[in-house]
Amino acid sequence: xxxxxxxxxxxxxxxxxxxxxxxxxxxxxxxxxxxxxxxxxxxxxxxxxxxxxxxxxxxxxxxxxxxxxxxxxxxxxxxxxxxxxxxxxxxxxxxxxxxxxxxxxxxxxxxxxxxxxxxxxxxxxxxxxxxxxxxxxxxxxxxxxxxxxxxxxxxxxxxxxxxxxxxxxxxxxxxxxxxxxxxxxxxxxxxxxxxxxxxxxxxxxxxxxxxxxxxxxxxxxxxxxxxxxxxxxxxxxxxxxxxxxxxxxxxxxxxxxxxxxxxxxxxxxxxxxxxxxxxxxxxxxxxxxxxxxxxxxxxxxxxxxxxxxxxxxxxxxxxxxxxxxxxxxxxxxxxxxxxxxxxxxxxxxxxxxxxxxxxxxxxxxxxxxxxxxxxxxxxxxxxxxxxxxxxxxxxxxxxxxxxxxxxxxxxxxxxxxxxxxxxxxxxxxxxxxxxxxxxxxxxxxxxxxxxxxxxxxxxxxxxxxxxxxxxxxxxxxxxxxxxxxxxxxxxxxxxxxxxxxxxxxxxxxxxxx
Amino acid sequence: xxxxxxxxxxxxxxxxxxxxxxxxxxxxxxxxxxxxxxxxxxxxxxxxxxxxxxxxxxxxxxxxxxxxxxxxxxxxxxxxxxxxxxxxxxxxxxxxxxxxxxxxxxxxxxxxxxxxxxxxxxxxxxxxxxxxxxxxxxxxxxxxxxxxxxxxxxxxxxxxxxxxxxxxxxxxxxxxxxxxxxxxxxxxxxxxxxxxxxx
Numbered sequence: 001x002x003x004x005x006x007x008x009x010x011x012x013x014x015x016x017x018x019x020x021x022x023x024x025x026x027x028x029x030x031x032x033x034x035x036x037x038x039x040x041x042x043x044x045x046x047x048x049x050x051x052x053x054x055x056x057x058x059x060x061x062x063x064x065x066x067x068x069x070x071x072x073x074x075x076x077x078x079x080x081x082x083x084x085x086x087x088x089x090x091x092x093x094x095x096x097x098x099x100x101x102x103x104x105x106x107x108x109x110x111x112x113x114x115x116x117x118x119x120x121x122x123x124x125x126x127x128x129x130x131x132x133x134x135x136x137x138x139x140x141x142x143x144x145x146x147x148x149x150x151x152x153x154x155x156x157x158x159x160x161x162x163x164x165x166x167x168x169x170x171x172x173x174x175x176x177x178x179x180x181x182x183x184x185x186x187x188x189x190x191x192x193x194x195x196x197x198x199x200x201x202x203x204x205x206x207x208x209x210x211x212x213x214x215x216x217x218x219x220x221x222x223x224x225x226x227x228x229x230x231x232x233x234x235x236x237x238x239x240x241x242x243x244x245x246x247x248x249x250x251x252x253x254x255x256x257x258x259x260x261x262x263x264x265x266x267x268x269x270x271x272x273x274x275x276x277x278x279x280x281x282x283x284x285x286x287x288x289x290x291x292x293x294x295x296x297x298x299x300x301x302x303x304x305x306x307x308x309x310x311x312x313x314x315x316x317x318x319x320x321x322x323x324x325x326x327x328x329x330x331x332x333x334x335x336x337x338x339x340x341x342x343x344x345x346x347x348x349x350x351x352x353x354x355x356x357x358x359x360x361x362x363x364x365x366x367x368x369x370x371x372x373x374x375x376x377x378x379x380x381x382x383x384x385x386x387x388x389x390x391x392x393x394x395x396x397x398x399x400x401x402x403x404x405x406x407x408x409x410x411x412x413x414x415x416x417x418x419x420x421x422x423x424x425x426x427x428x429x430x431x432x433x434x435x436x437x438x439x440x441x442x443x444x445x446x447x448x449x450x451x452x453x454x455x456x457x458x459x460x461x462x463x464x465x466x467x468x469x470x471x472x473x474x475x476x477x478x479x480x481x482x483x484x485x486x487x488x489x490x491x492x493x494x495x496x497x498x499x500x501x502x503x504x505x506x507x508x509x510x511x512x513x
Numbered sequence: 514x515x516x517x518x519x520x521x522x523x524x525x526x527x528x529x530x531x532x533x534x535x536x537x538x539x540x541x542x543x544x545x546x547x548x549x550x551x552x553x554x555x556x557x558x559x560x561x562x563x564x565x566x567x568x569x570x571x572x573x574x575x576x577x578x579x580x581x582x583x584x585x586x587x588x589x590x591x592x593x594x595x596x597x598x599x600x601x602x603x604x605x606x607x608x609x610x611x612x613x614x615x616x617x618x619x620x621x622x623x624x625x626x627x628x629x630x631x632x633x634x635x636x637x638x639x640x641x642x643x644x645x646x647x648x649x650x651x652x653x654x655x656x657x658x659x660x661x662x663x664x665x666x667x668x669x670x671x672x673x674x675x676x677x678x679x680x681x682x683x684x685x686x687x688x689x690x691x692x693x694x695x696x697x698x699x700x701x702x703x704x705x706x707x708x709x710x711x712x
Contacts, residue, residue, distance in 0.1 A: 008706070015702055023693035025663075028685070043688040058704070069537050089690070 027090040029071065031055070034082045037075050037242050038287045041088045044071045050132060052091045057081040061088075062095045062244065065288050072288040074244040076111065094130045097252045098123040099259035104196045104203065107220055107234040110249040112256075115236065116220075131251040133258050135310035142316045144350075147381045148202070148268055148325050151187030151438020152180060154368040154431045157390045157448055158397075159353055162381025163202075163266050163323040164314025168345055170330045170337060171355030175367050177329045179435050180353070181206060181270040182219060184327070186226045187438035188268065196231040203260050204232040205269040207253035210246050210276030213238045226436060246280035254311045257324045261313070264320035269312070273329035274305055278341050295340050302344050309348050351375035364432060370394070371401055385445045388492040392452045393427065400424020419457075426456040429464040442486045443472055446500065453497075455504035458512060467511055474507055535626040539619045542611070543626030547634075549603055556631055562597070562604040563624035569596060570621050580618060593617060638666040640686035645678040645694075660684055660691065 029043025039061060047053065051063045053073055059081050065072030075082070097112040102123060107116035114121050144162035161167045169177045185204040192201025206223075208216045216236045223229045233256060237249035250271050257267040271277070278301055285298040293299040305328075312326035330345050335356065337346065346352055353373045360367035379387040399420045406413060407421055430451045433439070439447070447468055450456055459467050475483055482499060489496070535543075550559040569575055578584055579592040590612050597605040611617045632638060642648070642656065653672065661668045664686055675683075680695035 011706070012702075019695075019698065023691045024697070025689065025691050027688050028690040029688060045688040 026092070029088045031082060031084050031086045031088060032070060034075075034079050034084065034086075036287050037079055037244060038284065039073050039075055039079065039082060039088075041071045041073060042069065044088065044090060047071050047090050048094060050094050050130070052093050052095045054089045054091055055082045056086050060091075062248075064284070065290070074247075074284050074288070075242065076244055077242075094132070095248075096128040096130045097255050098127045099129050099256045100124075100127045101196065102127075103233045103256060104231060105229050105233075107216075107236055108252075109241070110235065110237045110245040110252045112252065127259075129255045129259060131248060131255050132307075133251075133255055133311055135307065136313045136315060136319070140316055140319050141313050142321075143380065144314045144323075144377050145380055146266075146314075146323070147383060147441070148184075148266075149187055149190070149438075149441050150180065150184040151440070152183055152366055153433055153439060153444050153447065154366050154370060155180070155353060156382075156441065156444055157386060157431075158370045158394050159351065159368070159373045159375040160378060160382045160386070160390075161325065161327070161351075161375060162314075162377040163268075163325050164312065165351070165375070165377045165381065166309045166312050166326040166328065166349040167375060168328055168330060168349040168352040169355070170332060170342060170346070170352050171367070172332055172335055172357050175355035175357055175360050176365055177331070177355060178215075178219065178272055180355075180366060181272060181327065181329070182222055182228075183436065183438045184268065185223060185228045185232055185270075186436060188231065189227060190440060191266075192231070194227050194230050199265065201231050202266045202268055203257075204228065205235065205253045205257050205267060206232060207235045207237075207250050207269065207271050209237050209249050209271065209273060210239045210280065211236075211272065213240065222436065243280040243283040247277055247284055250274070250277050250308055254308055254324075258311060261315065261322040261324040262320065264322040266323045266325075268325040268327065271308070271326065271328040273331050274345055275330050275341050278304065297340065301341070302348075305341075305345055306348050309345075350377055364428065366431075366433060368431075370397055370431075383441055383445075385486060385492040385496075386441065386448070389445060389448045389452060393448055396420070396423055396452065397427055400427065422457055423451075423454070425461050426459065426464055427451050429461050430456065430468065432465070442483055443475075445486060446472070446475055446483070449497075449500055450504045453501050453504060455501075455508045458508060467508075470511060471504070471507055475503070479503055535622050535629070536619075538616070539622040539626045542607070542616070542619060543623050543630055546603065546607055546623070547627060547630045551634070553603070555601055555603060556634070558601045559603050560624070560627055560631055562600040563627050566596060566600075566604075567621050567624040580620070589617065593620075633666075636666050638664065638668050638686050640668050640670050640684055642670040642672050643675040643678060643683040643685070643694075644672060645674075645676050645680055647674075648672055648682075656682070656684075660686070663691070664689070 027044055027046040029041040032040040032042045039055070041053070044053065044063070047063045047066060049063065049066060053061050053063055055061060055075070059075060059077035061073035061075045063071050063073045098121065100123065102121050106114055106118065106121060109115050144164040146163045148161045148163045148165070150156055150161060155161065169180055171177055185206065188202040188204055192198035195201055196203060206219065208219070216234070216238060220229065220234055223232060235249050235253045235256070237245040253269055253271070257269045260267045278297060281301065281304055282297045286292060286296065290298045309326055309328065312324045314323040315321055328345060328349065330342050332339065332342055337343070351374045354369045355367045356369045357367070359369060382390065400423070403417055403420055403424070406417060430447060450471060456464060456467065482503065486496065546559065547556070550556045570579060579589055579596065593608050593612065594605070597608050611619060640660070642653070653670065657668055657670050660670070668686060670684065678694040678696050679699070681693045683694050684691040
C-alpha cells in the first residue's frame with residue numbers, strides 16, 4: 001500500500017474495524033542452533049526443499065537441508081537477530097525473485113530488492129519466479145544460428161558467440177574479463193536502439209558475485225555513461241553480503257533472464273564470477289555439515305554450475321524463439337585451467353575465451369589467445385561475410401604465432417616467411433581494441449578484409465590504429481552505399497571482395513602519401 | 514547422546530505442547546513396536562503396558578535399580594524382566610531387545626511415542642490451544658470441532674493461558690500452527706506499514 005503520513009491513523013482505524021480474526025495456517029519449528037549465517041530448526045515437518053522460511057525480526061531463510069527431525073536453513077538476513085528457541089514458520093513459497101520489465105535500468109540484490117537508491121520497484125503477483133528454474137528440454141530448443149555481436153574484433157571474428165550459447169571467459173585477475181562484458185553490453189545498443197521496449201533489443205543482465213562494491217559502482221557508472229543501463233539489469237551480491245546471497249545471485253539473474261527468454265526476447269547474461277559463487281556455496285554447505293569432497297567443495301558443485309548454465313538456450317519457434325546467452329567468468333590462479341572449478345565449467349560451456357596475462361602486459365588488449373580459445377558454435381553464429389574472412393584470419397595468425405620466434409632473424413629469412421611475419425604483425429595490431437569502443441559487424445568485416453587482403457602490408461605497424469580510424473571514417477562518409485550493401489546482402493561475393501579490395505588499396509595509397 | 518555428522522541427535526527441544534519431544538531413537542523403536550502390535554491387533558494392550566511401565570519407572574527407587582547404569586547389568590535386566598512378567602508377549606520381547614542393544618534408557622519415553630502413533634492410526638491428534646482470556650467448556654468444544662474439520666483429524670486440545678496473544682487464539686497441533694491471535698495480526702500490520710512507501 002502507498003502511505004501518506006496523514007493517512008496512518010485512518011489505516012489503523014480501518015484495520016481495527018475490519019479485524020476479522022482470520023486464522024493463518026503455517027508449519028512451525030524452533031531454532032536449535034544459529035550462527036555463521038545458518039540456522040538449524042527443529043520441527044518444520046512439512047517444509048519443502050528451497051522453501052522460504054520466516055524467522056523473527058523479519059529475517060528469512062531458505063531451507064537447504066531437510067533431515068529426519070530438523071531443517072538446516074541458510075539465512076537471508078542477519079543471524080544476530082535470531083536466538084535459540086525462536087519460533088520459525090514456513091511460508092509455503094519456494095524462494096522466488098521478482099522479474100519483468102520494471103527491473104530494467106536498476107541495480108538489485110540477490111533477492112530482487114533495489115539497492116541503487118532510486119526507490120522500491122513495483123511488481124505484480126505474477127512477476128515472481130522461483131530462482132531454481134527448469135532448463136528447457138531438447139524438443140523446446142533449436143540450434144544456435146543468430147550471432148550475438150560483442151563488438152570486439154578478436155572475438156566476433158575467430159571465437160564468435162551465438163544467441164543461446166554459453167561461452168566461458170577465463171583468465172587470471174586483471175586480464176580484461178569484465179571489460180569484455182562491459183563492451184558487449186555497450187554493443188547491444190545497436191540491436192534495438194537502446195530501447196528496451198523494442199523487441200529486437202537484446203536485454204543485458206550483469207551478475208556481480210563477491211566483488212568490491214566500488215568495482216560494481218564503477219561498472220554501473222560506465223554502463224550508464226554509454227547508455228547501456230537503459231536496457232540492462234545489474235544483480236549485485238558484493239563481497240560484504242552474506243554467502244547465501246552470493247550463492248543465489250546467479251540464479252536470481254538467470255530467473256530474471258528466463259522471463260524475457262520465454263517471452264520471445266533475447267537476453268545476454270554475465271556471471272562475474274562463478275568461482276566466487278562456488279566459494280560462497282562451499283561456505284554455506286560446510287556450515288550445514290554437508291560432506292566436503294574435492295578441495296572441500298560439496299559433491300554437487302558441478303551441478304551448481306551445470307544447472308545454472310543449462311538455462312541458457314535458444315528456444316524453438318513454437319516456444320517463442322527467444323534466447324538466453326550466458327557468458328560466465330571464471331578467474332584462474334596462475335593460468336591453471338586444469339584446476340577443479342575451471343575444468344568443471346569448461347566442460348559445461350560451449351567454448352571458452354582465454355585471456356592471458358603476458359599478452360595483456362605486452363600490450364595486446366583484449367588479451368585473447370586466439371590459438372587456444374574456441375567457440376563450439378563457430379561459424380553457424382556468424383554473418384556469412386565474417387565467416388568467409390575469419391578463416392583466412394585464423395590461418396594467418398596461426399602461421400604468425402609459429403613463426404614469431406624467427407622474427408629476430410629479420411632479413412635473413414626467405415621472402416615467404418618475411419611476408420607471413422609482416423602480415424601477422426599487422427593482423428595482431430589490428431585486433432587490438434580500446435575499451436568502450438565496440439565495433440559494428442560490418443565495420444569489423446571491412447577492417448578484417450583490409451588486413452587479410454594485404455592493404456595493411458605497407459602500413460607501418462605503429463600506424464595501424466590510425467589507419468583503422470581513418471579508413472572507417474572514409475568508408476562511413478564516402479562509401480556508405482558499399483557498407484549498406486554489405487549490411488543488407490550479408491553475403492560475401494567475389495564482386496564485393498573485389499570492390500572492397502579496390503577501395504582499401506586506394507585508401508592505403510592516400511594514407512601513406 | 515548420539516552424534517551424527519556433528520549434530521546431537523538428542524536435541525529434545527521443548528515443543529509448545531510443553532512436554533519434551535520424543536527423541537528420534539524412541540520414535541524408531543515405537544514405530545517398530547507399533548507395527549508388530551497392529552499386526553496381532555494388540556495395540557491397546559501394549560499401550561497399556563507401556564503406560565504402566567512409565568508410571569512404575571517414574572519412581573526414583575525403581576529407576577535406580579532398573580535403569581541406572583551404575584547398577585549392575587544383571588540387576589537391571591532382572592528388575593526389568595520382573596516388571597513385564599505379566600505383560601503382553603510383545604512388551605517383554607521389547608524389553609529383551611532393548612536390553613540386548615543396551616537401550617533400556619528409552620523405556621520411559623516409549624509410551625508417549627507409541628501413544629502418538631496409536632492416535633495417528635485412529636485419525637486423531639493432540640494439540641495445544643493458547644489463549645489470552647479464559648475459555649469455557651462449550652467454546653472449547655466448538656473450537657475443537659472446527660479445528661478437527663480443518664485439520665482432517667479428530668483433535669483434542671489442552672488449553673494454555675498466554676497473555677502475550679492479547680486476543681484470539683493459537684492452536685498448535687504437532688508442527689502445524691493455526692494462528693488467529695491479535696498479536697500476530699498486529700505484527701503483520703506493523704510489517705505492512707513499515708514496508709509501505711511513503712507518498
